[in-house]
Amino acid sequence: MPARVEGRLWGIVSIASRRAPLPAGTEARLAGFTELAATAVANAEARAEVTASRARIVAAADQTRRRIEQDLHDGAQGPLVTLALQLRAAKAAVPPELGELGAELDRAVAVVTGALDDLREIARGIHPAVLAKGGLCFALKTLARRCPIPVDLQVHAKERLPEPVEVSAYYVVAEALTNAARHAHASAVGVEAEIVGDLLRVTVRDDGVGGASLADGSGLAGLKDRVEALGGRIVLHSSPGAGTSLRAELPLTATNDGVTSR
DSSP states (O other): OEEEETTEEEEEOOOOOSSSOOOTTHHHHHHHHHHHHHHHHHHHHHHHHHHHHHHHHHHHHHHHHHHHHHHIIIIIHHHHHHHHHHHHHHHHHSOGGGHHHHHHHHHHHHHHHHHHHHHHHHHHHHSOHHHHHHHHHHHHHHHHHHOSSOEEEEEOOOSOOOHHHHHHHHHHHHHHHHHHHHTSOOSOEEEEEEEETTEEEEEEEEOSOOOOOOOTTSHHHHHHHHHHHTTOEEEEEOOTTSOEEEEEEEETTBOTTSOBOO
8 A cells, every 4th residue: 555645655555464364444444544654754744844944044044143243343333433433532632722622522422432332232132243252151151241130150061062052042041131130020040051962951040020931922932933943942930929940952963054963
């Protein structure tokens, strides 16, 4: 009995008996079983195709974000830095009797410096360039320093990891720290990153109000899609009043095109 998946021959199922004739209806049951097996195979292949497609979308988005971040760094930031230096030089050349002009230049320097800081913050949010500079350990230390609440950071993965894994781990920690500070009203956060077998396990725990959700529309829902696109999984425990624990497990076999190698 041929088993066909989406019109192509996938295999053949046969049955025989050396002792007695097969019971009546055996052929019909075999046909039903063959159809069921073909459906299961088709579903499995469809799920694999969807996962690979999601991974390609995540990888393409990351490449675009990296390009935009680089363009901002190489393009817009350079002239602003030059302008700030020129304004400071002009301020230094202003004679004391022109105090009002000096004050105006000070205000102009402040505006340019603020714009430059804003631009750097935007670029940092678009793509974590800090990963390229120092790897995951350095990037997580940077996130911990910027967090407005104390962070106990434990990183047991010092070596460089595949880029999709580092980027996803960075966003998991960044989103969890943001939620802990802004929404959970936590007083402390613990972050741990470790290699377990062929996985990078990242865990973030806080002592906040809890009640976080992976439901659609939240930042955590986006993280779930990103992690699962790499063949990983994300687990959230966040009972109201009991704090939040977020664990992401990312396969270290993730390649630069976002698809996990088997």
